[in-house]
Amino acid sequence: MIKLDKVSKKFGTGVFGLSDVSFLIEKGEFVFLVGSTGAGKTTIFRLLIRDILPSEGSVVVNDWNIVTLPKNKIPHLRKKIGVVFQDLKLLLDRTIFENIALPLEVAGVKTEEALKIVEDILVQVGLKEHRDKFPVQLSGGELQRTAIARALVLSPEILLADEPTGNLDAATSWEIVKLLSDINKKGTTVVMATHNRDIVKSLGKRTIHIEKGKIVDGEKTKKEVKEEEEKKEKTEKEEKKK
Amino acid sequence: MSFAKTAWKNIRRSPYQALAAILIMTLTFLVISFFTFLLVGSSKVITYFESKPQVTAFFKNEAKQSDISALENQLQATGKIASIKFVSKDEALKIYREQNKNDPLLLDLVTADVLPSSFEISTVQIEDMGAISDMLNKSSFVSDVIYQKDVVSTLSTWTSAIRKLGIALIVLLSLVSVFIMATIIGIKISQKKADIEIMKLIGATNWYVRWPFLTEGVVYGIIGAIVGWTFATAGLLYATPFLESFLKGIPVLPASYLGLFALLGLEILFAAFLGIVSSFLAVLRYSK
Numbered sequence: 001m002i003k004l005d006k007v008s009k010k011f012g013t014g015v016f017g018l019s020d021v022s023f024l025i026e027k028g029e030f031v032f033l034v035g036s037t038g039a040g041k042t043t044i045f046r047l048l049i050r051d052i053l054p055s056e057g058s059v060v061v062n063d064w065n066i067v068t069l070p071k072n073k074i075p076h077l078r079k080k081i082g083v084v085f086q087d088l089k090l091l092l093d094r095t096i097f098e099n100i101a102l103p104l105e106v107a108g109v110k111t112e113e114a115l116k117i118v119e120d121i122l123v124q125v126g127l128k129e130h131r132d133k134f135p136v137q138l139s140g141g142e143l144q145r146t147a148i149a150r151a152l153v154l155s156p157e158i159l160l161a162d163e164p165t166g167n168l169d170a171a172t173s174w175e176i177v178k179l180l181s182d183i184n185k186k187g188t189t190v191v192m193a194t195h196n197r198d199i200v201k202s203l204g205k206r207t208i209h210i211e212k213g214k215i216v217d218g219e220k221t222k223k224e225v226k227e228e229e230e231k232k233e234k235t236e237k238e239e240k241k242k
Numbered sequence: 243m244s245f246a247k248t249a250w251k252n253i254r255r256s257p258y259q260a261l262a263a264i265l266i267m268t269l270t271f272l273v274i275s276f277f278t279f280l281l282v283g284s285s286k287v288i289t290y291f292e293s294k295p296q297v298t299a300f301f302k303n304e305a306k307q308s309d310i311s312a313l314e315n316q317l318q319a320t321g322k323i324a325s326i327k328f329v330s331k332d333e334a335l336k337i338y339r340e341q342n343k344n345d346p347l348l349l350d351l352v353t354a355d356v357l358p359s360s361f362e363i364s365t366v367q368i369e370d371m372g373a374i375s376d377m378l379n380k381s382s383f384v385s386d387v388i389y390q391k392d393v394v395s396t397l398s399t400w401t402s403a404i405r406k407l408g409i410a411l412i413v414l415l416s417l418v419s420v421f422i423m424a425t426i427i428g429i430k431i432s433q434k435k436a437d438i439e440i441m442k443l444i445g446a447t448n449w450y451v452r453w454p455f456l457t458e459g460v461v462y463g464i465i466g467a468i469v470g471w472t473f474a475t476a477g478l479l480y481a482t483p484f485l486e487s488f489l490k491g492i493p494v495l496p497a498s499y500l501g502l503f504a505l506l507g508l509e510i511l512f513a514a515f516l517g518i519v520s521s522f523l524a525v526l527r528y529s530k
Binding site: 049051072075076077078079083085089090091093102103106107150154 | 437440441442443444445446447450
């Protein structure tokens with residue numbers, strides 16, 4: 001569960017990254033975060049993993065209040081949220097296998113257990129034959145899948161993907177999206193930031209649209225929308241009766 | 243042990259930095275070992291001289307046993323005497339033979355008659371030696387009086403000078419090695435800044451990031467200590483024959499192996515401490 005309540009983020013330069021943003025993402029949802037570059041998508045992700053703090057408002061992830069979270073709990077929070085960074089942030093001097101295993105290493109998972117988990121994930125993202133290569137030897141799509149694998153390796157409850165199709169061709173983009181939607185089907189909440197309208201349209205998932213740090217559309221969850229529509233229908237019916 | 247593996251990888255991938263860190267530590271511990279040998283050795287020499295009779299009085303050949311006993315009582319009566327030992331002519335010969343056992347020519351030349359009998363006296367306080375030797379000089383059947391006041395006080399002065407110099411050098415070198423190691427590890431942390439940031443973003447604790455660097459510092463320290471100690475000890479063992487003949491009769495060498503290994507143990511502990519301190523400085527300074 002992700003809940004932002006009247007969140008504003010003012011950067012040191014005086015620019016508002018976000019202003020008065022509120023939304024709720026339920027557990028198990030697949031949500032697109034759309035908006036042009038600089039709209040605040042990445043800022044939202046950085047808030048969620050407590051890389052930055054909001055200037056105002058509250059951010060809640062699962063049961064953690066991000067604003068009041070003590071510093072020593074930050075590593076716990078970050079282990080529960082898988083992030084596919086826009087610039088991937090892979091370690092260039094480690095192999096694909098080592099990169100994917102890194103969160104397990106950080107979390108102190110035993111080597112044998114880690115080995116098994118990483119092997120499984122490699123199969124899932126289709127990188128089995130590249131396990132001992134270094135990031136420079138892989139293509140964009142393969143690197144993207146490496147980053148996704150690393151984000152998934154600790155079985156997080158939430159997966160944040162920042163422009164995972166950013167510079168991929170259409171076919172590869174679709175592979176990535178399909179992968180993310182498979183992950184979502186297994187129960188992981190997925191939030192994907194993108195400006196690829198084709199993908200958003202054809203998948204038909206909930207879309208939160210932000211521009212210049214403000215929410216334009218999609219603030220409400222499907223449940224909320226449904227309830228509101230029912231309410232509306234009810235009042236309309238009542239009005240008709242009158 | 244994954245942090246040890248990471249530390250090892252860091253060392254392997256920047257051999258010059260590792261070498262610089264290890265060499266400065268080696269130098270520090272070479273000096274520490276060297277001065278420890280010097281201090282232990284010189285304090286052994288002092289103990290030796292202090293335990294030796296401080297005043298030796300040689301008797302003329304005509305001195306009778308009764309005269310000697312009378313003199314002994316007279317000396318004891320002053321209350322300044324810690325110990326007094328009579329060495330007869332035969333005992334003197336025995337000592338002479340022991341000292342020159344490798345030189346048969348010298349042995350043949352000397353018989354008990356040639357050697358004088360003597361008193362070996364130590365006083366309770368070093369200042370009383372003058373009074374005692376005056377007393378002995380006055381006695382008509384004492385031929386000669388030797389006392390070693392000067393030897394001990396000169397040695398003490400030297401030893402305390404060596405100790406001061408040693409401590410000053412050790413402190414200075416320890417500080418230098420801490421700063422050099424902190425700088426080297428700091429460079430490594432800066433080089434890995436991006437990696438560290440990534441690890442933190444995916445949930446690494448501060449300590450997860452710090453441990454490899456702390457381990458690295460300790461490894462440099464310990465290797466430096468072992469190498470420094472090995473050089474110093476090898477030098478000491480190599481020089482032992484020369485030194486033994488130089489220190490003729492003074493039981494300083496050979497050094498006990500137990501002592502040497504105890505020194506190694508202490509040096510390793512100190513090295514680990516220096517390593518921790520320097521990496522900690524680096525970690526606090528560079529990994530914010």
